[in-house]
Amino acid sequence: MRSVKMPSNVEIKAKVDDLENMKLKAKEVSGSDGVLIVQEDTFFNATTGRLKLRQLQNESSMLIFYNRPDQTxxxxxxxxxxxxxxxxxxxxxxxxxxxxxxxxxxxRFLFLVDQTRIHVDDVEGLGSFMELEVVMKENQTTEEGQQIAEDLMKKLDIQENSLITGAYMDLLLK
Structure with a gap:
């Protein structure tokens, strides 16, 4: 049996005080107007990682398994x-x-910057957030992905004290 490498990313997530201002910053950094995506994620109990069914308005749905540490x-x-x-x-x-x-x-408002997806999210029951997903290229190190994320954090004026650790589901359950 051949081993298949799972795709990976480096991610940060932060609480945002002003959704419209963050959208303007993301628009400036990406050079695009972004795309609105309406999502509903149903999370299932899983023994390892997280398992969710993502349903997108007017698009196909996805079952997503991911494994990520809870850290800022x-x-x-x-x-x-x-x-x-x-x-x-x-x-x-x-x-x-x-x-x-x-x-x-x-x-979710999606903006693309090279290999990074900038998500500016309005989450029902939680508020406004920003998420960076640096989609890792083959042979790229985690450190390189972290550097890209940290550079974009500076450009978007994301402060360390606004970073959050877990998933939106974790915040809703608190």
Whole structure:
């Protein structure tokens, strides 16, 4: 059996006081207007990592498994994504098998800067956040990904004290 390397990224997530101001900064840094994506993520109980069904308005759905430490600052994450044709049926099946941990609903504004996805998120029940996902290239080190994330944090004026550790689901459960 051949081992397949999972795709990976370096990610940071921060609380944002002013959603519109962050969108303007992301627009400036990316040189684009960004794209609005309406998402609903259903998280399932998992013995390792996190497992979520992401349903996108007017787009195909995805089952996403990812493993990421809960720490502030840039963090390395490995993930696997499967496109789903019948998300409602899969949600019922996984709910019965593992139990549903919770649901996160958000409006995400996506901006791209080279290999980095800037997400400016309005999360139902939580507020405004910004997330950087530096999608790692083959043979790129975690340190290189962290440096890219830290450079973008400076350009977006993200302060260390606004960084958060876990996923939105974790915050909703608190």
């Amino acid at each position: 600052g840039p963090k390395f994450s490995e993930y696997h994504i499967t496109t789903i044709e019948d998300p409602e049926s899969l949600k019922v099946t996984l709910g019965k098998a593992y139990g549903i941990k919770g649901v996160v609903k958000k409006k």
